[in-house]
Amino acid sequence: MPSVSKPAARRASFRWLDRSFAVAGGMAALVSFGLFAWLIRDLVRLGMPRISWEFLTAEVADAGRSGGIGPVLVSSVLILVCCLGLAIPLGTGCALWLAEYARRGSVPARLVTGGVDLLASVPSIVFGLFGMVFFGQTLRMGFSILSGGLTLACMILPMLVRTTLSALEALPADLRPAAAGLGMTRSTTIAKVLLPAALPGIVIGVTLGIGRALSETAALIFTSGYSTRWPETLSDSGRALSVHIYDLALNVANGGPMASSSALVLLALILVVNSAAVTLSERWLLKRHQTS
Amino acid sequence: MNAPSISLPFPADVPAGSPATGDATACLRVTGLTVQYRGFTALRDITIDIPEGEITALVGPSGCGKSSFLHSLNRLTDLVPGCRVTGSIHLADGTEVTHPKADVLTLRGRVGIVFQRPNPFPQSIRRNFEIPLREHGWSKEDIPDRMETVLRQVGLWNEVHDRLHKSAIALSGGQLQRLCIARALALEPAVILFDEPCSALDPLASGVVEDLIHSLRGQLTIVIVTHNLAQARRIADHAAVFWVRDGAGTMVEHGPAARVFSSPADPDAGLYLSGARG
Numbered sequence: 242m243p244s245v246s247k248p249a250a251r252r253a254s255f256r257w258l259d260r261s262f263a264v265a266g267g268m269a270a271l272v273s274f275g276l277f278a279w280l281i282r283d284l285v286r287l288g289m290p291r292i293s294w295e296f297l298t299a300e301v302a303d304a305g306r307s308g309g310i311g312p313v314l315v316s317s318v319l320i321l322v323c324c325l326g327l328a329i330p331l332g333t334g335c336a337l338w339l340a341e342y343a344r345r346g347s348v349p350a351r352l353v354t355g356g357v358d359l360l361a362s363v364p365s366i367v368f369g370l371f372g373m374v375f376f377g378q379t380l381r382m383g384f385s386i387l388s389g390g391l392t393l394a395c396m397i398l399p400m401l402v403r404t405t406l407s408a409l410e411a412l413p414a415d416l417r418p419a420a421a422g423l424g425m426t427r428s429t430t431i432a433k434v435l436l437p438a439a440l441p442g443i444v445i446g447v448t449l450g451i452g453r454a455l456s457e458t459a460a461l462i463f464t465s466g467y468s469t470r471w472p473e474t475l476s477d478s479g480r481a482l483s484v485h486i487y488d489l490a491l492n493v494a495n496g497g498p499m500a501s502s503s504a505l506v507l508l509a510l511i512l513v514v515n516s517a518a519v520t521l522s523e524r525w526l527l528k529r530h531q532t533s
Numbered sequence: 534m535n536a537p538s539i540s541l542p543f544p545a546d547v548p549a550g551s552p553a554t555g556d557a558t559a560c561l562r563v564t565g566l567t568v569q570y571r572g573f574t575a576l577r578d579i580t581i582d583i584p585e586g587e588i589t590a591l592v593g594p595s596g597c598g599k600s601s602f603l604h605s606l607n608r609l610t611d612l613v614p615g616c617r618v619t620g621s622i623h624l625a626d627g628t629e630v631t632h633p634k635a636d637v638l639t640l641r642g643r644v645g646i647v648f649q650r651p652n653p654f655p656q657s658i659r660r661n662f663e664i665p666l667r668e669h670g671w672s673k674e675d676i677p678d679r680m681e682t683v684l685r686q687v688g689l690w691n692e693v694h695d696r697l698h699k700s701a702i703a704l705s706g707g708q709l710q711r712l713c714i715a716r717a718l719a720l721e722p723a724v725i726l727f728d729e730p731c732s733a734l735d736p737l738a739s740g741v742v743e744d745l746i747h748s749l750r751g752q753l754t755i756v757i758v759t760h761n762l763a764q765a766r767r768i769a770d771h772a773a774v775f776w777v778r779d780g781a782g783t784m785v786e787h788g789p790a791a792r793v794f795s796s797p798a799d800p801d802a803g804l805y806l807s808g809a810r811g
């Protein structure tokens with residue numbers, strides 16, 4: 242039998258390389274999916290048994306070992322409301338100024354975009370410390386839902402500014418001369434033409450921001466605090482769901498099972514919010530595709 | 534210049550341009566208009582009277598300043614940073630378009646513009662009328678009638694009357710351009726400026742829009758920029774030929790369309806109009 246010629250040998254080794262690449266890729270995919278599936282399975286196995294209407298609405302009892310997460314859910318929602326109440330107007334206003342009023346590349350515009358981008362890279366624990374000092378002490382809000390919400394607002398602001406800005410920049414350039422040619426003021430053009438057209442982008446940004454805010458722990462520990470009582474006003478301290486999980490897992494002996502149930506609720510909430518963002522953006526892109 | 538042959542609604546201190554014809558009233562009087570972009574002179578020293586109720590066509594090769602001229606007539610040049618307009622433009626009622634304190638928003642209601650690419654607002658057909666009409670002080674109750682009137686005028690009513698609440702963007706290119714014309718007409722302008730209104734349309738839709746523009750003759754003053762010389766011949770009462778001279782756009786020829794097209798005095802204009810150049 243003639244020996245295999247050199248080029249053929251090389252080709253064979255390439256084929257071997259090809260195959261091992263495919264196998265390695267497949268393995269990596271399998272491991273990634275396996276981790277995800279394992280996480281979900283574990284969370285469902287450990288957390289699901291206690292999930293009930295009772296659990297979602299009852300008071301926290303025995304440091305969280307029994308009872309439910311009612312006040313925690315209410316506090317989380319209130320923190321979110323405070324957060325969006327500040328972040329949406331501030332983020333939209335900032336993006337509008339950058340897109341419609343500031344001269345592109347001018348020093349003030351570069352300072353603002355630079356600042357926003359810097360803000361995006363700040364670790365959340367730093368926001369927590371800043372919030373504690375600025376909102377909690379300087380503005381005398383103490384440990385409160387308001388203080389936590391406003392801290393979260395600073396944290397998701399860059400995301401809102403970026404998404405709103407790119408939505409505004411993606412609008413057809415001829416909308417502005419069209420409106421100007423009809424004798425419309427700049428403010429009417431923005432309020433009645435540009436913002437409605439950019440709304441889908443803004444909504445997506447807000448949805449992503451909600452997801453980020455819901456999952457935040459570090460920024461809230463020092464600002465909205467640990468209290469598990471039913472919140473009565475925004476200046477009450479209130480425990481967010483993520484803080485509750487952190488506390489149960491770390492500080493409460495035998496808090497593990499309740500931590501799993503709370504984590505399952507949080508995961509479900511975030512999945513709902515994120516898939517809403519994906520659905521919205523897909524529908525929006527589809528619509529733009531069909532109409533342009 | 535034989536200025537006295539034009540009837541003069543202008544205040545006495547408004548300098549006369551050179552009239553295109555002796556019988557029409559000038560609706561817009563442009564004197565010594567120069568447009569610069571950051572020091573680059575795009576258009577130099579244009580003087581022309583635009584006759585009322587008639588169609589004036591502006592022709593000339595690309596980049597000779599036709600759009601710049603058109604945009605300075607309703608101050609859209611204000612939108613371009615670094616754009617400087619000198620000289621004067623007056624409306625028949627004495628309004629000085631170029632005055633620094635002119636009421637630009639009202640002016641743009643009186644001197645409307647339609648662009649090359651249809652640019653509806655990405656909202657319902659109805660909102661496309663409501664937004665500008667509300668801005669100009671129309672009451673909510675009067676808007677539906679006004680909208681119907683102008684949509685009928687552009688021949689779009691039968692096509693869209695049952696989908697006024699639907700997105701304007703779904704219309705075809707020709708329909709969109711007629712919608713934009715209707716939207717400009719809704720504000721009851723005295724003048725409409727058309728910047729190559731048919732260039733983005735297929736021949737059939739282009740013909741429909743051209744007929745529409747022709748049908749507006751007599752109701753308001755029309756200034757149209759077109760690269761289609763045959764179209765200019767068909768619809769224009771007056772014509773002006775723009776050309777680049779010494780690096781800046783100028784007007785080399787203007788007058789009654791029939792004369793400009795049959796016996797242009799300027800050699801460049803002659804070659805361009807005969808199709809030999811440009």
Ligand SMILES: Nc1ncnc2c1ncn2[C@@H]1O[C@H](COP(=O)(O)OP(=O)(O)OP(=O)(O)O)[C@@H](O)[C@H]1O
Pocket residue numbers: 570575594595596597598599600601602613782
């Ligand atoms: N915003 C601007 N900034 C700088 N230069 C400009 C601007 N707009 C137009 N110009 C220049 O002014 C000159 C005239 O432009 P204009 O658009 O008025 O010409 P036009 O006759 O309308 O051309 P076309 O037939 O291609 O539309 C051109 O040289 C152009 O490059």
Ligand SMILES: [Mg+2]
Pocket residue numbers: 599600601728
């Ligand atoms: Mg042009």
